[in-house]
Amino acid sequence: MLIMLNDAILKDPNALMLLRFLAFSQHGEIREERTVDVRLRYPEVEETLALTPEAVLSTIEKLVHAGLLVKRPYSNELCCSRCGSMNIYMELFCIKCGSMNLDKNLLIRHYECGYIGAEHEFNRGDKYVCPKCLKPLKQIGVDYCKEGIAYECSDCGEKFLEPIEKWYCQDCKYTFETKEALLKNLFTYKLPSSVKVKVSAILFDMSPLVERFKQAGFNVEAPATIRGISGLTHYLDVLAVKKLDKGVKTVGVRLITSESEVSIHDVYSFYSEARDSKLSEAVVLALPKASKEVRVFTEAYGLKLIEVKDQNELIKKLDQVLEPKHLK
Ligand SMILES: [Zn+2]
Ligand SMILES: [Zn+2]
Ligand SMILES: [Zn+2]
Known part of the structure; x- marks a missing residue:
């Protein structure tokens, strides 16, 4: 677990929703907008996550403070020099x-x-x-x-x-010159790509997979560690174990995330760990997809490769995870 996802964030359902939105949605950023009613709004997030603008803003601030989101100005507006309102308009004088x-x-x-x-x-x-x-x-x-x-x-x-230009604030009824006005930025917020990869891995919900293994009679640990023949301990996102007539079947699942596509380097180290751990089956969940080399490699070396572009795709592909395929 990364230190940056502290308890305050992990126990805040809004923060988790927002992080999932940023980690798994197509757009990957939140854009602040000013509407005719002069409030800051976050249309896409508000609609997708059913949050109020105030809840979005306070959650964003929390995530920025935790160093998870980067904030960049993309536009700016003048606002009242006395009360800070953006509800102002220009007046012209002789x-x-x-x-x-x-x-x-x-x-x-x-x-x-x-x-x-x-x-x-x-x-x-x-x-x-x-x-x-x-x-x-x-x-x-x-x-x-x-x-x-x-x-x-x-x-x-x-x-x-x-003409002489002055601004009038509808909220506090104050008139002021442009040079007095405050400048307010509108921001976009996004996960830096390095953080996005880690956050996607942490927030990816394995519970549908865990449930499916349990239904199939496995004992499941998620996450799990397993000790290899080498004496090294290896991390698994899911370890499913089932006693068979002859011996034990162990299935290890590793979620591997990437900004664009999962590389052979990441998969190769999992392959050697899987061998070291004597897994009967090793499953790679590649988020959002695998490189061509990874497809060839996993096919050749008997790893099961499931490419999942998002959370929903895992649910669609659950049956593929449980199909038998053995390490050579
Ligand atoms: Zn004002
Ligand atoms: Zn005049
Ligand atoms: Zn004339």
Whole structure:
């Protein structure tokens, strides 16, 4: 057992669910999102594990604190400098009188006389007419052009390109400038791949397999250790022993996990341990799958190979584990 999965985590059902989710799901990360109701949400986890956002957040924090999850910012948002709320919106003010009574206009320039004004000054029915020289504007790019956007204060008449921007907090009713606002990051959380391999191994639930062996009349220990002829002690995820008319049948199961595919190196050491332990059958559970070499090797040396991409696949393949196959 690894030290990093301490008791506080192993006895916390939410923490275990979340770790399983990260270890065995396709996505492998939790993405924090901000919704219209301005709360932090974790949509996929909440739905899959039926947890509240608060429960997800507190569990995530616990796992980050234990060094199991890495936290990375992927986006950020401004929030209220006084109360920290993200429930804020921007307000625009006149640069001269401070009024919020503003219009936003498209600016038009008449090439011939050089006049620049708001679009509404040029509107005459469905045509444009220059308010200064009173000539019609027919073709864009020939008679006139668009000059961008400007604001106009309806109270003092000031025209300007960049209004004063301030933020208003709906929660504490405070108004503040952008430079005052706090910056909050949104994070993703995931198991680093080295941790993921270990966590998958620890959390992989062997109980369906244990039950199946018991139904078949085996005495089962899981996990178990077995002493080899060499005097070395070997670890097994499941050891199933059954007395037969002639002698004893011992089946040893080892779960071998990998970030991508289980390699021959891992399987070879289990093979020698299985020989040393005089197992009648050695079963490799390869999570999430085995390399091509492993398939050839296990076939040639009489190990049983069961590839399981996740927990559910073990349940589907239980019968294969119990089919007899003998070590040469
Ligand atoms: Zn506030
Ligand atoms: Zn004004
Ligand atoms: Zn003109």
